[in-house]
Amino acid sequence: MNNQRKNPLFLLCFLFLSFKPHVTVFAADTISLGDSLTGKQTITSKDDNFVLGFFSPGESQNHYIGIWYKKVSVQTVVWVANRDKPVRDPSTSKLTLLGNGDLVIINQTDKTPIWSTKSASNTLNATEAVLGDDGNLVLRDGSNPSVVIWQSFDYPTHTWLPGGKLRLNKRTKETQLLASWRNQEDPAPGMFNLELDPNGTSRYLIIWNRSIQVWTSGEWNEQAKTFSLVPEMRSNYIYNFSYISNVNESYFTYNLYNTSIISRFVMDISGQIKQFTWSFTSKRWNLFWSQPKQLCDVYGICGPFGSCNQDTLKCECLPGFVQRFPADWTLLDSTGGCVRNTSLQCGNKDGFSPMSTSNLPDSSQSRQVNSEEECKSACEGTCSCNAYAYTDSDCKLWNEGMLNVKQQSNTRAGDLYLKLAASEIQSPMAEDKRKKKSFKVAVVGAIAGVVAFLVLGLVLVLICRSRRSVGKSKAVDGTLVAFAYRELQSATKNFSQKLGGGGFGSVFKGALSDSTAIAVKKLEGLSQGEKQFRSEVSTIGTIQHVNLVRLRGFCSEGAKRLLVYDFMPKGSLDANLFHQNDPVVLDWKTRYQIALGIARGLSYLHEKCRDCIIHCDIKPENILLDAECCPKVADFGLAKLVGRDFSRVLTTMRGTRGYLAPEWISGVAITPKADVYSYGMMLFEIISGKRNAEHGNNDEKIRFFPTWAATKMHEGEDIVSLLDNRLDGNADIQELTRACRVACWCIQDDEAHRPSMGQVVQILEGVLEVNAPPIPRSLHVLVDNQDNVFFFSESSNGNSHARSNTTSSTSSQAKSTISLTSSKS
Structure with missing residues (x-):
């Protein structure tokens, strides 16, 4: 052994094995005391929901420590540590947990701290930083993790995650707020903050430039679980909002009923608060709701001397002005506004240019004058005056940066006279300018022939290119694409593959140039003008929900009106439900989720949109299924496109007979309860797997399933007998009972006895329990007269016959009302 120790080779090996370089080793979701993150190193939450590490937004060269989603294919950051202190090189910086329990970002070159949790002053020292599956980064003592x-x-920075709070400390008046990013590549705090009212009310406020309140949610209604001015933010089947208030603090928090859903609440750079849900199918964020609803309603969004075009929902500069920070505008931050292209000379050397607006800008000053000429002179004589308006004997002057100018075609709030440098105004020509103009005209005339020839050649080239470029339009998030008819004709191979049709038109399969599958609906029977059609389509395009088919774009060329939707690979519900010989049968769990999803989509249309939307044509053909069998309600909002005279439309609808509510057929004005009736009829078909009017053999009677089902429920017979026999009785009995009862309540004759779609959702979710329903009066007629009466034929004679056979013995049944109780009380 002594000889070995004297051997130089042995000593060299011993020293090599004894040397242990410092290597950062940490658990997948934890940074322990002394550990660091640097460069591309990250930690990931336990169930792979979130990632923490350095990131660089967009094309920026700056880097930040942030948290983003692991399962979302588009990197979406939800929290930023050093949002206003970026680092240039993450390899020379590190996030480390110091011995004093402080988590810091350090520049390794000069050892200076860039950001810190400032938690070292706490009585307890943190020994680990853990990234939770809720997206919360927590410092704790490993020996006492609670x-x-x-x-x-x-x-929080700009995102409010489920489980988080937006809080007001009532003792210190400090608020937790969401601050928008400055732009797409800069997470530094922008112009818009969302915070709880510091005066202690339950209102949320959007604050512009940290000084002006520009929006409020209204007070929280605890009973309705919603804000008075934001009904769409109410607790619903996805979100559960809670408001807590005590002597120390008040705060809101929310959770998801289904934790598999990925959702976030954002103070966006647009100045709007937005709720998004992630679609794994389309691999995009779907907008659930936003406030303010329109970009042009956001205070100061276009900055000083900018105007918001309400037709295009884009910011523009006023005439004579140019973008102050063009680079920011390309990153969707236009709050810096615009500056004059030519400076004013002051006095009568400047002039005024009239412009029409749909509103007058904010922050005007009134001046007492006797005429418009005096108003003009008042602005002309004030060097700081930028514009004037004279309306109803009221003179308004704008001496500061003009904010919130809105413009819209064919809408005006009076002429606004903008002061511009003389060179920016087209004034009458002086005599010598007229001579110069005449000379220019002569020159232009001399070369007109050459120019015309060149233009003609250019036009021919462009026409050829346009024919070759068919299908190259690309959709932009948050907007609708205006397709050319020739594009859609090419995308659908001249409308060769028909997917289906109905009262509003036929649907064809197609593909965009990037291979994205689409469904194109050729609308029929429209009598609207171009502008009205575009307005209605724009409204439909803003409605987005996980259970509604997304509208991608439209085409409007003369009488050619088309709508472009996402293509649903599994087709319509009827194609998946009614094929008795199909080897693939929808199981009960899938059917129940489809029924629940449809109810959620209709509830959104009826109760969550700014204007209630009645679908008017609920049937299996108008329910589409994506690749994961998630139901999507199609054709919503189209009834308004053809006007309120539905009789013409209904005569062309196929498969509608049997879904129409009695009040509609009798000519009474319809309400959302007409959709409830149709939903109930369709729910019976989802349960049975067959059309309600099932045709037997030649020697068998026609059996109307809702009649049979309602009778069996009323007599207390085995509910499983109502189930599609292909399922062999494999169904959750509680869910099946719930679905059958809901279906029967939905088809009550009196619409007042039917539940709302919101109640239907709550019943199917198990939040509300419902008592056994009575047999609808019209079904009683069928029970007694099945040989003679077919349910709700479109024939007026059939309808009158059905009503004439109604017996007084069933009147007490018809007076029954739905009884709901909370199953969670």
């Missing part, structure tokens, strides 16, 4: 020393949820 005690939180610091957490990122207490310092």
Whole structure:
């Protein structure tokens, strides 16, 4: 052994094995004391929901420590540590947990701290930083993990995640707020903040430039679980909002009923608060709701001397002005506004240019004058005056940066006279200018022939190119694409593959140039003008929900009106439900989720949109299924496109007979309860797997399934006998009972006895329990007269015959009303 120790080779090996370089080793979701993250190193939450590490937004060269989704294919950051102190090179910086329990970002070159949790002053020292599956980064003592020393949820940036709080400390008046990013590549705090009212009310406020309140949610209604001015933000089947208030604090928090859903609440750079859900199918964020609803309703969104075009929903500069920070505008930040292209000379050397607006800008000053000429002179004589308006004997002057100018075609709030440099105004020509103009005209005339020839050649080239470029339009998030008819004709191979048709038109399969599959509907029977059609389509395009088919774009060329939707690979519900010989049968779990999803989509249309939308044609053909069998209600909003005279439309609808509510057929004005009736009829078909009017053999009677089902429920017979026999009785009995009762309540004759779609959702979710329904009066007629009466034929004679056979013995049944109780009370 002594000889070995004297051997130089042995000593060299011993020294090599004894040397242990410092290597950062940490658990997948944890940074322990002394550990660091640098360069491309990251930690990931336990169930792979979130990632923490350095990131660089967009094309920026700056880097930040942030948290983003692991399962979302588009990197979406939800929290940023050093949002206003970026680092240039993450390899020379590190995120480390110091011995004093402070989590810091350090520049390794000069050892200077860039950001810190400032948690070292806490009585307890953190020994680990853990990234949770809720997106919360927590500092804690490893020996006592239940005690939180610091957490990122207490310092949100622009995103409010489920489980987090937006809080007001009533003792210190400090608020937790969401601050928008400055632009797409800069997470530094922008112009818009969302915070709880510091005066202690339950209102949320959007604050512009940290000084002016520009929006409020209204007070929280605890009973309705919603804000008075934001009904779409109410607790629903996805979100459950809660408001807590005590002597120390008040705050809101929310959770998801289904934790598999990925959702986020954002103070967007657009100045709007938005709720998004992620679609794994389309691999995009779907907008659930936003406030303010329109970009042009956001205060100061276009900055000083900018105007918001309400037709295009884009910011523009006023005439004579140019973008102050063009680079920011390309990153969707136009709040810097515009500056004059030519400076004013002051006095009568400047002039005024009239412009029509749909509103007058904010922050005007009134001046007492006797005429418009005096108003003009008042602005002309004030060097700081930028514009004037004279309306109803009221003179308004604008001496500061003009904010919130809105413009819209064919809408005006009076002429606004903008002061511009003389060179920016087209004034009458002086005599010598007229001579110069005449000379120019002569020159132009001399070369007109040459120019005309060149233009003609250019036009021919462009026409050829346009024919070759068919199908190259690309959709932009948040907007609708205006397709050319020739594009859609090419995308659908001249409308060769028909998917189906109905009262509103036929649907064809197609593909865009990037191979994205689409469904194109050729609308029929429209009598609207171009502008009205575009307005209605724009409204439909803003409605987005996980259970509604997304509208991608439209085409409007003369009488050619088409709508472009996402293509649903599994087709319509009827194609998946009614094929008795199909080897693939929808199981009960899938059917129940389809029924629930449809109800959620209709509830959104009826109760969550700014204007209630009645679908008017609910049937299996208008329910589409994506690749994961998630139901999507199609053709919503189209009834308004053809006007309120539905009789003409209904005569061309196929498969509608049997879904129409009695009040509609009798000519009474319809309400959302007409959709409830149709939904109930369709729900019976989902349960049975057959059309309600099932045709037997030649020697068998026609059996109307809702009649049979209602009778069996009323007599207390085995509910499983109502189930599609292909399922062999494999169904959750509670769900099946719930579905059958809901279906029967939905088809009650009196619409007042039918539940709302919101109640239907709650019943199917198990939040509400419902008592056994009575047999609808019209079904009683069928029970007694099945040999003679067919349910709700479109024939007026059939309808009158059905009503004439109604017996007084069933009147007490018809007076029954739905009884709901909370199953969670």
